[in-house]
Amino acid sequence: MIKRHLPLALIALLTTTLASCDLIEGIFKAGVWTGIIIVVLVLALIIWLISKIFGGRS
Numbered sequence: 001m002i003k004r005h006l007p008l009a010l011i012a013l014l015t016t017t018l019a020s021c022d023l024i025e026g027i028f029k030a031g032v033w034t035g036i037i038i039v040v041l042v043l044a045l046i047i048w049l050i051s052k053i054f055g056g057r058s
Helices: 002-017 020-055
Strands: none
Touching: none
Protein backbone atom coordinates (compact mmCIF):
# COMPACT_ATOMS: atom_id res chain seq x y z
CA MET A 1 0.00 0.00 0.00
CA ILE A 2 2.80 2.42 0.90
CA LYS A 3 4.74 1.61 -2.28
CA ARG A 4 1.72 2.55 -4.34
CA HIS A 5 1.21 5.95 -2.70
CA LEU A 6 4.85 6.92 -2.13
CA PRO A 7 5.49 8.46 -5.60
CA LEU A 8 2.29 10.49 -5.37
CA ALA A 9 3.21 11.69 -1.89
CA LEU A 10 6.70 12.70 -3.06
CA ILE A 11 5.29 14.64 -6.00
CA ALA A 12 2.81 16.38 -3.72
CA LEU A 13 5.61 17.25 -1.29
CA LEU A 14 7.81 18.65 -4.05
CA THR A 15 5.03 20.72 -5.59
CA THR A 16 4.16 22.28 -2.27
CA THR A 17 7.74 22.99 -1.17
CA LEU A 18 9.17 24.20 -4.47
CA ALA A 19 7.84 27.31 -6.09
CA SER A 20 6.90 26.54 -9.67
CA CYS A 21 8.63 29.66 -10.98
CA ASP A 22 11.91 28.64 -9.34
CA LEU A 23 11.64 25.18 -10.84
CA ILE A 24 10.93 26.45 -14.35
CA GLU A 25 13.69 29.05 -14.03
CA GLY A 26 16.19 26.33 -13.12
CA ILE A 27 15.15 24.19 -16.08
CA PHE A 28 15.51 27.08 -18.52
CA LYS A 29 18.88 28.16 -17.13
CA ALA A 30 20.21 24.63 -17.55
CA GLY A 31 18.78 24.49 -21.06
CA VAL A 32 20.28 27.81 -22.09
CA TRP A 33 23.75 26.93 -20.82
CA THR A 34 23.60 23.49 -22.43
CA GLY A 35 22.61 25.08 -25.74
CA ILE A 36 25.40 27.65 -25.54
CA ILE A 37 28.00 24.96 -24.82
CA ILE A 38 26.79 22.80 -27.72
CA VAL A 39 26.86 25.74 -30.16
CA VAL A 40 30.40 26.70 -29.09
CA LEU A 41 31.59 23.11 -29.49
CA VAL A 42 30.04 22.78 -32.95
CA LEU A 43 31.56 26.08 -34.08
CA ALA A 44 34.98 25.02 -32.77
CA LEU A 45 34.68 21.73 -34.66
CA ILE A 46 33.74 23.50 -37.89
CA ILE A 47 36.63 25.96 -37.56
CA TRP A 48 39.03 23.10 -36.81
CA LEU A 49 37.83 21.14 -39.86
CA ILE A 50 38.14 24.17 -42.14
CA SER A 51 41.67 24.87 -40.87
CA LYS A 52 42.63 21.21 -41.51
CA ILE A 53 41.18 21.26 -45.03
CA PHE A 54 42.58 24.61 -46.18
CA GLY A 55 45.56 25.05 -43.85
CA GLY A 56 47.56 22.04 -45.04
CA ARG A 57 47.98 23.22 -48.64
CA SER A 58 50.51 25.92 -49.45
